[in-house]
Amino acid sequence: MFSLIAAIGKNNELGKNNQLIFHIKEDMKFFRNTTKDHKVVMGRNTWKSLPGKLPNRINIVVSETPITEADLTIQELAPFIQKNKGTDEEIFIIGGGMIYREFLNHAKNLYLTEIDNEDPAADTFFPTFDKSKYTKEIIKKGSENGLNYTFAKYIKK
Ligand SMILES: NC(=O)c1ccc[n+]([C@@H]2O[C@H](COP(=O)([O-])OP(=O)(O)OC[C@H]3O[C@@H](n4cnc5c(N)ncnc54)[C@H](OP(=O)(O)O)[C@@H]3O)[C@@H](O)[C@H]2O)c1
Known part of the structure; x- marks a missing residue:
């Protein structure tokens, strides 16, 4: 099974100049803890x-x-997706924009750190998706360096 994990801004911003936009220590920790000992695909x-x-x-x-x-x-x-899509093993798709787009329709879970901020200079975005097709769980909300964020998990219905 595939799970996408990403940190996104208000307009789905993911990155600029091949770097991250927002730097939240708590998010890095969440990413490390969630993906530890798993396969990560990028x-x-x-x-x-x-x-x-x-x-x-x-x-x-x-x-x-x-x-x-x-x-x-x-x-x-394609063969990698076919082979791993229906398995119990949780494989994490960790970006970036192109890879999220290619895996979105095959993923069971989307772990999204939703950051209440924006950057007009962003050049890479998380794909839009139909939220009505997912159940949303709020894992935690927090704030760091003036950035409010929510750890959300979207599970495909
Ligand atoms: N906010 C977040 O959570 C987060 C997470 C990760 C990344 N990011 C940001 O996202 C940005 C990078 O994203 P991106 O969209 O530019 O690139 P990307 O998705 O990281 O990588 C794209 C590259 O992957 C390879 N690729 C993609 N699909 C392929 C396929 N079907 N078959 C073979 N190769 C394939 C190609 O490389 P080749 O040319 O070598 O074939 C392609 O150029 C950066 O700014 C990064 O910081 C943000």
Whole structure:
């Protein structure tokens, strides 16, 4: 089963200049705790944005070019999706915009940190989705450095 996990602004902002926009320590902690010991799948741009492999996770990168530093490169997405979609194992899709779009319709859960802020300079966005097709659970609300955020989990009905 696939779960998308992302931090998004009011307009679904995800990133700019291949970096994150909002920096919330509590969100990083939530991400680490939620994805720990799982497989994480990311696009090559997101991989490039990281300082290196995310520890305590199996790092899978989607790219047409094999990436030797990753644990696995997926060059063809369709067979990977077909093989893993119906399994009990929770595989986390960690971005970015292109990869979220490709997995959205195959995902059971969307863990979204909804940040009450915006950035007109954003260049990457989380895809819009039909919220009526999901049950929304509020995990926690908080505030850090003037940024109000909500950890929400959308579960496909
Ligand atoms: N806010 C958040 O939670 C969050 C999370 C993650 C990322 N981000 C942000 O998102 C931005 C990056 O997102 P992005 O949309 O530019 O890129 P991305 O989704 O990270 O990566 C796109 C790349 O993945 C590869 N790819 C995608 N689909 C493929 C397929 N079907 N087959 C083979 N390869 C495929 C391609 O690489 P090749 O050209 O190598 O084939 C493509 O150029 C950054 O700003 C990052 O900071 C934000």
